[in-house]
Amino acid sequence: MRRARLGPIAIALAVLGAAVPAAAPLRAGGGADDDKPKVPQDDCNPRSPTTPLTVVYEPYWCPLCIEEKLQKPEARDLQMMQKPVAKVAEQLSIKKEDWIAIQTPHYKIFSTLGPTTSKYNDSVYARFDLDRLKKIQPGIAFGPEGAKLTAHQRLHLYHIRLERQYAHFSALTNNTQPNLGMPGIFEIYLFADYTQHHDFVDRYIGGRNDKGGVQWHIQDKPNFLLLSVAESIVAQQVARGDGALANHVFHNTAHLLIDGYNNYFRETPAWIEEGLGHYYERRENTRWNNFCWAEGKPPTDFTKPDWEAIIFTLVRRDRDSPFAQWCEKLQPGELTGIENGLSWSIVKWLIDTEPIRFTKILEPMDDLQRNLKPAELIQDAFGCSSSVLYQRWREYVLKEYAGK
Ligand SMILES: [Zn+2]
């Protein structure tokens, strides 16, 4: 085991973010807009918005789906933490009826989460995800505000969300290796209660602060990355409900994906790490933001969901710290509060406007012989210094964020 990163604790924000109407169409187009391309908004390849993104949900293996005859019977000895998953549950004293574990194309997911109502305004993509869920769980019913889900159905909603995020990241980085290059498949632990999360961290990772999402690199072969979260912590410190938990999972899973990219034996620059964490949560819902900074506290400058307006003001008043001063930082905890928000904006700008060059920054990260520092990665990909890149970003912010 190499190192863990203290996970973030998402922050409750009272102001409601943008919500999609409950009756949002599944696909762009339809009706009078029939001539528009029929591409779901969240299924666009980040490298080319006109290319549909292929998201793979199958094959998956779920003992409950087999029991309910939704899947063909297949005996499988599912291993998590490099042992039969039932052994993990037993070691954590979790009763047989209180956990479910499944394997999806790119994850093993263990869950003790209970039933929930998944609301349409939990995420911009909530309705799309529920429509996809209905294909593998035909029993779910849509109500006026959302869908009521059993614990089993809810686990498959995470199956769908996590695969959607994986597909986006894999397309963005043009990385089609199994597990993005990790020898072992990513493992996700979704615990209902803090005690279960705490016991898990205590037993398998070692006594440490676990009051947030915990990521860990198991280095025994085949090495893999895991994430453990607890819904009760998110409910207490962020907001209740499945949407807030989902944002917490998206943020933390972004860390797994970028660290796992090309196998994890180096550091990821902190601005990329946190920028991607915020990018993947905020594209779902801007209300629930997670910080791997100051034990999860929201920076005072970023307590409202409208980060564009905050960043515009910072830049206009020259209150943003020059990128060259902080782009070399490697630990997310070393970023200041303002640098957390700026990281999001820089990463989003690069993904929106220069996705291919953005991933050119990532490609040499694992070249331990060249061993490029963060500013050198930027120089390599963009042919300019971090200061020049930052100046271009500032101009973009002053133009594009004005009046937002
Ligand atoms: Zn199932």
Ligand SMILES: [Zn+2]
């Ligand atoms: Zn983070």
